[in-house]
Amino acid sequence: MTEFTAEDRTHGNGLSRWLGQSAHSAVFLPPDLAGLRANPLALVVLTAALVGIGVLLQRIVAVGPVVFYWQAIASGWLTTVLLLWACWLVTRSRTDAPDTPTLFAMLLFQQIVISVPLWALYLLASRLPGSRAMALLQSGIPFAVVGWVALAGAVLLMRHAALGVVRVAVLLAFVLSGGVDLYAPPLQFWYPDMSTARAEDVDDKRLHFKQEVLEQQSAVLIGALDGLQPQRPGVADVYVITFAPYAGEDVFRRESRLVSDVMRTRFDAQGHTIQLLNHAETAGELPWATGLNLQRAIHRIATLMDKNEDILFIHLTSHGAKDGKLAADFEPLEVDPVTPAQLRGWLDDEGIRYRVISVSACFAGAWVPVLAEPGTLMMTASDADHTSYGCGRKSEYTFFGRAMYDEQLRSTHSFEAAHAAARKVIDQREKEAGKSDGYSNPQIAVGEAIRPVLAALAARLDGAGK
Helix, strand or coil, rough: CCCCCHHHHHHHCHHHHHHHHHHHCCCCCCCCCCEEEHHHHHHHHHHHHHHHHHHHHHHHCCCCCCCEEEEHHHCCCHHHHHHHHHHHHHHHHHHCCCCHHHHHHHHHHHHHHHHHHHHHHHHHHHHHHCCCCHHHHHHHHHHHHHHHHHHHHHHHHHHHHHCCCHHHHHHHHHHHHHHHHHHCCCCCCEEEHHHHCCHHHCCCCCCCHHHHHHHHHHHHHHHHHHHHCCCCCCCEEEEEEEEECCCCCCHHHHHHHHHHHHHHHHCCCCCCCCECCCHHHHCCCCCCCCCHHHHHHHHHHHHHHHCCCCCEEEEECCCECCCCECEECCEEECCCCHHHHHHHHHHHHHHHCCEHEEEEEEEHHHHHHCCCCCCCEEECCCCCCCCCCCCCCCCCCCCCHHHHHHHHHHCCCCHHHHHHHHHHHHHEEEEEEECCCCCCCCCCEEECHHHHHHHHHHHHHHHHHH
């Protein structure tokens, strides 16, 4: 695998010496490279060994039946090119510097020495009972591996590089390679084997688009809008719209039903609630969650409510994007995503004064600056820069939906108090689950005009419960 001179044999055996010197450099000690030489074949074998270790570790982590995705071997080579370039620069910068294959081989040995123990620790943490400390350890190890490998490699090459621009270029190469590893990681080699999945996990969520379905949906929408009852004079009524436009995940369907039920039973919204949902199984029961139907529901409620005292509550749940668009999916029906500006426009056009807007989606904080105003309470599952959690196939509710509606609002009528308590619960659960991109950081903005209206509502509902 490697070539050694007579001088090198006095320093120890081949592989053991490479590992020993790479361990020295991994803890930022100067390695003794005297006599060490690596040929091209050695680099091929070392690279294959690293890939093999990665395949093995991914397989150990994978849960349940999996299939091997060999095409992943074609991804992730930009980092290799950057590091080879850095080694080549160092070799050219000084006549007494080690050659490029030797430097690159030392970097590969470094990766093995650093990453194998840390990934072993990762596997151990994933097998131990969940706790906040274990979750923090597990989520931090990938960053520790990338950071340590990059820093140790940069120190190694900069010891042998000429001063000045070469060292700057070497440092830049490692910064770029670390960034690539963190934000554009290679493809995975193992994926769930859907051929062994249970039938209920792979049900076709596509809408069966027939004339009968269209005619039935039209009747369902008209019936739901006509079923909304007028406001009660002298009572601050709460009107409710739940909006779940993403048919591909059942979690949004369940959350939509949960929020509707909680608002009906806890906030005296019987007869004032409409549920808009995209799902093949409810196409004949509930109106579809399209932007046009949301606009129609807002308009209908505006004709029934007392705009000087009543409150419109809207809960939107789906996947979210950084630009604020709420993901919509209901194949083969084409559904455009709803945006914060659209919702603000529809509410303003109808002159609805008091609004409670709840957005359960990734990057939902992007909705706050658009919709916040004196007559609005705005709350979200995340800020504008982070994902929310719990919107996968196996989740009963999203973390926000569960904490806010299934738990906190069952014991208080204050949205502010419930949101404050839910934030703490969500933070703890995300850490226990090992959420890798940081705390979702749910947001709330309360306009001064709506705060006394909501306080009076809470007082009425608290009194009714006694």
